[in-house]
Amino acid sequence: MEYDVLVIGSGPGGASVARELARAGRRVLILERGRDWRRHRLYGTYPGALLYADRHALLFTRQGLNVIRPLMVGGATSMYAACASPPGDWWRSEYGIDLRADAATIAQELHVAPLHPELRGTASTQLAEAGASLGMEWTPQDKFMRPERGDAFRCGAHCMLGCRCGAKWSAGEWIDDAVAAGATLQVNTHVTALLVEDGTVRGVRGTHDGRPWDANANTVVVAAGGLGTPLLLRTAGLDEAGRGIAMDTTVMVYGALSRAERMPAQGDDPPMTWSSTDDELGVMYSTLIDPWLMYPIIMAVKGARWPLTWPRWKRTLGIMIKLTDEVSGEIDARGGIDKGLTDADRARLDRARQVARDILRRAGCDEASLVTTPLRGTHPSATARIGTVVDENLATSVHGLYVCDASVFPRALGRPTVLTILALGRRLARYLAA
Numbered sequence: 061m062e063y064d065v066l067v068i069g070s071g072p073g074g075a076s077v078a079r080e081l082a083r084a085g086r087r088v089l090i091l092e093r094g095r096d097w098r099r100h101r102l103y104g105t106y107p108g109a110l111l112y113a114d115r116h117a118l119l120f121t122r123q124g125l126n127v128i129r130p131l132m133v134g135g136a137t138s139m140y141a142a143c144a145s146p147p148g149d150w151w152r153s154e155y156g157i158d159l160r161a162d163a164a165t166i167a168q169e170l171h172v173a174p175l176h177p178e179l180r181g182t183a184s185t186q187l188a189e190a191g192a193s194l195g196m197e198w199t200p201q202d203k204f205m206r207p208e209r210g211d212a213f214r215c216g217a218h219c220m221l222g223c224r225c226g227a228k229w230s231a232g233e234w235i236d237d238a239v240a241a242g243a244t245l246q247v248n249t250h251v252t253a254l255l256v257e258d259g260t261v262r263g264v265r266g267t268h269d270g271r272p273w274d275a276n277a278n279t280v281v282v283a284a285g286g287l288g289t290p291l292l293l294r295t296a297g298l299d300e301a302g303r304g305i306a307m308d309t310t311v312m313v314y315g316a317l318s319r320a321e322r323m324p325a326q327g328d329d330p331p332m333t334w335s336s337t338d339d340e341l342g343v344m345y346s347t348l349i350d351p352w353l354m355y356p357i358i359m360a361v362k363g364a365r366w367p368l369t370w371p372r373w374k375r376t377l378g379i380m381i382k383l384t385d386e387v388s389g390e391i392d393a394r395g396g397i398d399k400g401l402t403d404a405d406r407a408r409l410d411r412a413r414q415v416a417r418d419i420l421r422r423a424g425c426d427e428a429s430l431v432t433t434p435l436r437g438t439h440p441s442a443t444a445r446i447g448t449v450v451d452e453n454l455a456t457s458v459h460g461l462y463v464c465d466a467s468v469f470p471r472a473l474g475r476p477t478v479l480t481i482l483a484l485g486r487r488l489a490r491y492l493a494a
Contacts, residue, residue: 061244065263065492066277068251068292071135072478073465074283075234076485077492082241082491089275091249091264093109093284094131095139097222104222105354107232109139121389123400125307126361126439127236133247134232136285136478137204140206141332142228143476144172144330146203147483155470156452163481164205167202172479174200174333179207179215179328182300184347187231187377188334190423191345201335201346204229215330227242231478233309249273254296254461255279261296261461274344275289279492281462283485286440293444296458302391303445305399308436309385311409312348314433315425317375325374326341327352333381337475342384343412344474345419349378350433361434370432372383379416384474385410387442399437399484439477441466454488464488 067078070092083090090396091143094112102108110116113128121127144167147159166172174180180200188198207213210226219228239245251266255274263276282289292304317323326349335346350358355373359366369376390400401409444450444467454462464485466477473480 061087063087063275063277064434065089065279066091066275066280067281067283068264069135069283069285069288069465070133070231070235070245070342071283071465071484072137072231072481073286074135074396075231075238076281076482077362077464078238078243078279079234079241080239080489081493082243084489086493087374087458088238090172090238090243090245091251092133092245092247093250094133096133096232096246098133098230098450104218104224106221106351107123109221113139121397121399121437123398125309125399125435126285126358127397127437128441131287131438132331133235133245137230140478141220142204142334144204144479145475146238147480148473148475150263150387155446157446157487159487162486163479166479166482166486169205169422170204172202172204173207174202175207175330179213180333181326182324182348183326183377184329184333186323187347187379187419187423188393191336193422194418197313198334198336198449201332205330211290212264215464217327217331217349220331237245249494251284251292252255252295254292256296256458260459279460279462281464282434283463285465286443286467287391287395287397289397289463289465290443293449293456293463296456298456298458300450300451302444304387305389305391305397306385306387306405306442306469307399308441308474309383309405309438310436310438311381311399311413312350312433313381313413313420314349314376314431315417315420315423316372316429317377317424318426319375321375323375326377327373338412341408341411342474343408344382345412345416346380346382348380349376352454355464358433359423366431372429379410379419381409381416382438382474383412384472387445387471391443395397401435415473425461439473440468441469441473441477442471443467446470450482453491454484462488
């Protein structure tokens with residue numbers, strides 16, 4: 061079959077572009093490296109997460125940042141906290157990219173809103189109240205989540221492994237919409253090269269079910285994520301791709317309540333129901349704790365003695381810090397990630413960590429129990445930046461080759477990224493369909 065457009069990746073960027081183009085009558089082939097785990101009995105479980113996360117969730121930068129990268133239909137939205145944040149005004153003022161209408165339309169369609177007060181969690185709400193008592197502004201976090209969609213709402217820390225109750229939206233749903241509109245989804249397809257002739261993209265090459273495979277089209281949209289996209293762009297001669305990366309570097313600060321305190325475990329709360337932002341410092345705070353079985357694994361990265369804190373998990377409170385880190389480092393030719401923190405990043409993170417500790421103390425946690433987790437790279441981005449690798453229409457210098465994922469961000473968002481990526485995809489599809 062002949063295709064008009066090849067879309068590499070089924071995360072929010074690929075799903076948004078594919079759905080809109082398929083509905084516009086374009087012949088679209090969606091290529092996904094992983095498989096569709098959504099209806100598998102292991103989806104949303106600890107063993108399942110280790111199977112569909114890249115390198116079994118043991119992907120690290122050279123500096124030790126842990127990166128969780130789901131390789132499956134739906135991409136990063138298969139293992140996210142379902143948080144939504146509107147695109148910043150700077151997209152329009154600095155880059156001439158107005159995403160407001162697209163983001164508003166998407167938010168309305170997907171019923172983006174905070175959870176009802178009774179679903180935000182007792183422990184999480186107490187943390188938000190503790191932060192507010194220190195003069196901070198904490199607000200209910202907007203969510204791609206509708207509890208009424210599932211048979212029974214069972215959201216807790218374990219939902220970071222994948223949603224099993226059906227409340228959480230994922231990009232896989234828009235992939236389903238694209239297929240219903242005529243697109244073709246091909247899983248287990250690892251694209252390793254872009255085919256370019258005389259400055260024009262001609263198709264892709266890779267493997268399908270482990271066998272050599274290729275496909276041709278005059279338009280290719282690369283949506284393989286902040287880590288996968290730059291490697292593909294380099295095969296098309298775009299050597300600047302991957303020179304610099306942002307991560308929205310994240311840590312959790314934990315504290316344990318005394319045994320005398322009586323409170324439902326934060327691990328039973330939906331993740332990130334309350335948030336607070338400090339734009340001057342460049343950080344976002346939210347209510348979050350690692351899932352029960354992931355906690356000791358993550359703490360083992362910190363050191364041999366830290367998993368011994370696991371027995372107090374049910375009385376542990378957690379504040380997430382998401383840092384708007386500077387673009388630095390690079391992705392090498394083999395996919396290795398050279399990314400740590402700059403001195404300025406470290407100074408800001410130290411200040412944010414002190415704020416989180418103040419909140420935990422105010423919430424009743426013991427001073428001696430306060431601990432910070434190892435660093436994580438939660439949003440690999442800015443590896444094919446607007447103004448450097450792509451233009452304002454997400455087009456590269458190779459005719460017919462476009463990019464639509466977090467790699468086009470000019471800088472770290474320091475916010476939930478999905479709504480921005482969906483809006484970029486809708487905008488790109490409209491441009492391609494014109």
